[in-house]
Amino acid sequence: MKFQGTADYIATDDLSIAVNAAVTLERPLLVKGEPGTGKTELARQVSLSLDLPMIEWNIKSTTRAQQGLYEYDAVSRLRDSQLGEERVHDVKNYIRKGKLWKAFEADQKVVLLIDEIDKADIEFPNDLLQELDKMEFFVYETGETIKARHRPVVIITSNNEKELPDAFLRRCFFHYIRFPELETLRQIVEVHFPGIKEALLTTALTQFYDIREQAGLKKKPSTSEVLDWLKLLLAEDLSAEDLKKSGTNALPKLHGALLKNEQDVHLFERLAFLARGGR
Structure with missing residues (x-):
């Protein structure tokens, strides 16, 4: 699995080296650069080049790390219990899978894009440290541990709006996309x-x-x-x-x-x- 750009995406040598290094090391590739230099498009082209499905998680200022794992809809379960719904007896009916969960349970390796991570709260990257490092997380409501069947190719983009924590940076392979000559x-x-x-x-x-x-x-x-x-x-x-x-x-x-x-x-x-x- 080697990325060398595609017919629709001109990748410089240093960018191709960075992508392939991250894939070899099985570490997230953290990509920074000016807005509009093709950071998000890079993930899509890596997906095409390596013939891997892509899962895209677009980060907003209100996004919480937990949403990438799963969300438990306790309100709906309470309402269903009051209405006597049969489905209330299975807590899994109220678990909404996040993007990381979907990437972890995929039948094949996927490209997981975490786009514009610096938009979120400063604690957001730290809250994903263990999950991205060990490629697993625990679901408290069901008592199960979700482990990645195939370690995804994780590409994380940042517009440098906020400094990212050192502990998070240590776990990534870093590349800055310079403006093209x-x-x-x-x-x-x-x-x-x-x-x-x-x-x-x-x-x-x-x-x-x-x-x-x-x-x-x-x-x-x-x-x-x-x-x-x-x-x-x-x-x-x-x-x-x-x-x-x-x-x-x-x-x-x-x-x-x-x-x-x-x-x-x-x-x-x-x-x-x-x-x-x-x-």
């Missing part, structure tokens, strides 16, 4: 827009990297945003010459796909104003 980004674009005109691509990517490197930018546009921008440029049938007309420091054509807050828009408006001599 020009040649890699060209390959990514070619996957999504095969046959795009060279002049348009060169001009667009030059402007894109100029925007990313602009001092004072609050949010740098990401890979997903440049793909959205190129899609719009192609839909509008704009040429390289059309892009050049905007000038180096002016707002780029269809800039709403790249600049996502008013501070950054005002920055480029100011640069355009200064480029015109402040008149």
Whole structure:
């Protein structure tokens, strides 16, 4: 089982090495990077590449670690007991299996994505230490221990919004997805827009990297945003010459796909104003 990217996902050598190292070590792969650099998509492509089913657990600010194991619906059981329901005698009828339980009981190895773990409470990673390490957990209501039939490939993503506990980090193989260099980004674009005109691509990517490197930018546009921008440029049938007309420091054509807050828009408006001599 070796991951080397797919036809739809350009994986750098260091990313492929990280995925395969985590699989070999049987440790969770913790992936960090700027939003929009393909962290979530990585798990989907690993699933496709290794021909493994995928289970996805999307974390929110209200998500609790227990929800990944199971939830016991005591309220429903109480209501059914008052109504004299026969099902009330089997507590398993009120156990709702979480994503980890489903991954552990799967008939084959699966890819388990725990997406954006840093959105949850700071204690969330610590609450999953033992379960991810030993690949088992205890169900108190039924007295059974759930063990993984096949150790899943666990991929955990983080946008670096919170520091993760050291004890959790020790149990992971870590990889930071750096923003792609020009040649890699060209390959990514070619996957999504095969046959795009060279002049348009060169001009667009030059402007894109100029925007990313602009001092004072609050949010740098990401890979997903440049793909959205190129899609719009192609839909509008704009040429390289059309892009050049905007000038180096002016707002780029269809800039709403790249600049996502008013501070950054005002920055480029100011640069355009200064480029015109402040008149």
